[in-house]
Amino acid sequence: MEHQITLQQLLIEKCKRGDTQAQHELYKQYVHAMYNVAYRICGNRYDAEDVLQESFLKAFTKLSSFKGEASFGSWLKRIVVNQSITAMRSRKGFLSPLTPAIESNTKEEADTWIDEDFPMEKVIQAIESLPDGARTVFTLKAIEEYKFSEISEMLGLSETNCKVQYHRSKKLLNEKLKVLVAEN
Amino acid sequence: MEMEDYLKRNKAYLDTQQGDYGSVWNQILQKKQRAAKRRRLYIQWAAASVILFFAIGMLVRHEWVMQQQLTSLSQINKELARRELQYQKQVSQKWEQYTLIQSPTSPMEALLIDELKRLDTLYQKGLGDLKEAGFNERAVVILLDTYEKRLRIIEQLIYEKQKQVNYESKTKKIDI
Numbered sequence: 552m553e554h555q556i557t558l559q560q561l562l563i564e565k566c567k568r569g570d571t572q573a574q575h576e577l578y579k580q581y582v583h584a585m586y587n588v589a590y591r592i593c594g595n596r597y598d599a600e601d602v603l604q605e606s607f608l609k610a611f612t613k614l615s616s617f618k619g620e621a622s623f624g625s626w627l628k629r630i631v632v633n634q635s636i637t638a639m640r641s642r643k644g645f646l647s648p649l650t651p652a653i654e655s656n657t658k659e660e661a662d663t664w665i666d667e668d669f670p671m672e673k674v675i676q677a678i679e680s681l682p683d684g685a686r687t688v689f690t691l692k693a694i695e696e697y698k699f700s701e702i703s704e705m706l707g708l709s710e711t712n713c714k715v716q717y718h719r720s721k722k723l724l725n726e727k728l729k730v731l732v733a734e735n
Numbered sequence: 736m737e738m739e740d741y742l743k744r745n746k747a748y749l750d751t752q753q754g755d756y757g758s759v760w761n762q763i764l765q766k767k768q769r770a771a772k773r774r775r776l777y778i779q780w781a782a783a784s785v786i787l788f789f790a791i792g793m794l795v796r797h798e799w800v801m802q803q804q805l806t807s808l809s810q811i812n813k814e815l816a817r818r819e820l821q822y823q824k825q826v827s828q829k830w831e832q833y834t835l836i837q838s839p840t841s842p843m844e845a846l847l848i849d850e851l852k853r854l855d856t857l858y859q860k861g862l863g864d865l866k867e868a869g870f871n872e873r874a875v876v877i878l879l880d881t882y883e884k885r886l887r888i889i890e891q892l893i894y895e896k897q898k899q900v901n902y903e904s905k906t907k908k909i910d911i
Contacts, residue, residue, distance in 0.1 A: 571764070578760055587750040596754060603759050608766055665741045671748045674741070693739050694749060721738060 563623060567614045574611055581624065582607075585631045591690045592635035594679060602638050606631045632695065635687075636705055642683055665728065677727040685720035692717050807862070808878055815875065822882035829889040836896040838903060847892050854881045854888070 565573035585606065589599040610630050617626055665674070681689060691702045692713075699717075703710040742749070809816030861878045865871060 571767075575760065578763070579756075582756045582759070583753075584750060586754040586756070587752050590752045590754070591749075596752070599752070600754050600759050603754065604762050604766070607759075607763050608770075611767070665736060665738055667736050667741065667744070669741070671745045672751075674745075675749070675751065693742050724738070 588631050589635045602634045606634045673731050688716040689720040833893050838899040843895050847888050
C-alpha cells in the first residue's frame with residue numbers, strides 16, 4: 552500500500568501548515584528519544600535541553616524540506632545530532648584533529664569484550680564519564696549506529712581520523728569499565 | 736561479547752534520562768511567537784518601504800512632468816482635462832456665434848476683446864507658475880475661472896453686437 556497516508560504523515564502535513572497543536576503532538580512523540588540522543592552527546596541536561604529546543608525549532612521551520620525519503624525520526628535525529636555537535640564545538644579541546652603522524656601510530660585495535668550480564672547502568676555511567684570528543688564519536692558509532700563516512704561528514708574530520716578516535720574511545724571505555732568492575 | 740553487540744542487545748535500556756519536556760516546549764512556543772512577531776514586523780516594514788518608495792517615485796514623476804511639459808491643465812489629470820475640454824468647446828461655440836453676427840465693431844467691443852487678451856495672458860502666467868511651483872489646487876481654480884470669465888465676456892460681446900445690429904436696422908427703417 553504505497554500510497555496509503557499514515558496518521559503520522561497527516562500530522563507532518565499539519566505541522567508543515569504551522570498547526571501548533573500538531574507540532575506539540577509530534578514533539579510529544581519524539582521528545583524523549585531525542586532528548587536522550589542529545590544527552591548522550593552533550594553529557595549534561597542543560598545543554599541537552601538547549602539542543603532539544605533549537606532542534607525542534609529548526610525541524611518545524613525546515614519541515615517543508617522533509618520529503619519522506621528517510622523516516623521522520625531519523626531526519627529529526629540527524630538535526631539533533633548536528634545541533635549537539637554544534638553545541639559541543641564551543642567547548643575547549645573538543646575533538647582536536649589528529650596529525651597524520653598520530654593517525655598512523657594509532658592503528659591498534661581495541662577489542663572491548665563485556666560480559667552479557669554486566670549491569671547496563673554501569674556501562675552508561677562509563678560512557679558518560681568519557682571525555683567530550685571520545686564520548687561523541689563512541690555514541691555516534693556504537694549507539695546511534697552511524698557509518699564512519701557519515702560521522703566524518705558530521706564532525707568535519709577524515710574517515711581515518713574518526714576510526715582512530717573511535718578505537719581510542721573504546722580503549723578508554725575498557726579501562727573505565729575495568730575500574731568500575733574493580734570497585735564492585 | 737563485543738561492546739557494540741552488548742549495546743544493540745540492551746538498546747531498550749539506553750533512553751534512561753528524563754528532561755523537563757514541558758518547560759522545553761514552553762520555550763519553543765515563546766521562541767516561535769517571537770519569530771512570528773519579528774516576521775510580521777519585517778513584512779510591515781517591507782510593505783511600508785515599498786509604499787513609501789512608490790509614493791516618492793510618483794511624487795517626483797508628477798513634479799517632473801509638471802515642471803517639464805506643462806502647457807495646459809489637461810496634462811495634470813483626467814478630470815481637469817475633461818473640464819478644460821468642456822470649457823474650450825463652450826468658448827469656441829460662443830466665439831463662432833459672435834463672429835457670425837455682421838456689424839461694425841463698437842468701442843465697447845474693442846474693450847471687451849482687450850479683456851479677453853488679458854485673460855489669455857493671465858492663463859499663460861498661471862501655467863508658468865504651476866510649472867515653477869508644482870501642482871497647486873488654488874492656481875488650477877484660478878485658471879479654470881479664466882474660462883468662466885471668457886464665456887461671460889463673449890456673451891457680452893454677442894449682446895453688444897446684437898445691440899449694434901438692432902440699432903442699424905432701426906436707423907435703416909427711419910431712413911426709408
